[in-house]
Amino acid sequence: MLKLRLLQPERSFFVLKSFCLSLIDAGVGLPFLTASIKTNIMKDLKKKHCVPCEGEAEPLNSLQINDYIKNISPEWKVIDNKKIRREFTLKDFKGSMAFINTIAPIAEEEDHHPDIHVYYKEVIIELTTHAIGGLSENDFILAAKIDDVDVSGL
Numbered sequence: 001m002l003k004l005r006l007l008q009p010e011r012s013f014f015v016l017k018s019f020c021l022s023l024i025d026a027g028v029g030l031p032f033l034t035a036s037i038k039t040n041i042m043k044d045l046k047k048k049h050c051v052p053c054e055g056e057a058e059p060l061n062s063l064q065i066n067d068y069i070k071n072i073s074p075e076w077k078v079i080d081n082k083k084i085r086r087e088f089t090l091k092d093f094k095g096s097m098a099f100i101n102t103i104a105p106i107a108e109e110e111d112h113h114p115d116i117h118v119y120y121k122e123v124i125i126e127l128t129t130h131a132i133g134g135l136s137e138n139d140f141i142l143a144a145k146i147d148d149v150d151v152s153g154l
């Protein structure tokens with residue numbers, strides 16, 4: 001503790017967090033600690049970036065999906081534990097196109113791409129990770145970034 005006090009506050013937090021994570025790695029059962037660290041990771045979804053996942057990763061299971069879904073808009077619905085879907089209503093077809101054109105560069109930047117369905121002024125966005133045939137964190141990161149798009153003028 002004495003050593004920690006000598007360090008800068010951000011550094012102390014980092015040291016404490018690393019210590020807590022190593023406790024969890026070592027199997028020390030501190031559910032409240034795990035939960036709070038998990039919450040922090042989830043809160044930052046829209047600041048995170050998608051990572052390539054080519055085949056080797058397992059799709060998220062239903063428990064993991066339940067954790068992730070709490071951190072994006074409640075408008076997103078889980079479909080068969082394999083994809084998430086959100087419907088947007090814009091003013092008109094031009095609004096739909098503008099919305100899609102706002103999302104496209106985000107998807108390109110993240111190298112993670114939504115399936116997009118357009119029905120005049122309705123846009124349905126479906127997110128799934130094709131490479132693994134199910135959901136990955138990438139889908140929730142992209143969902144959080146799509147949630148951040150301001151559709152009020154479209």
Ligand SMILES: C[C@H](O)[C@H](O)[C@H]1CNC2=NC(N)=NC(=O)C2=N1
Pocket residue numbers: 052053111112113114127128129130131132
């Ligand atoms: C090489 C590149 O990272 C992959 O082909 C990416 C591209 N965008 C993707 N988007 C989605 N939704 N799923 C994928 O598996 C995927 N793979």
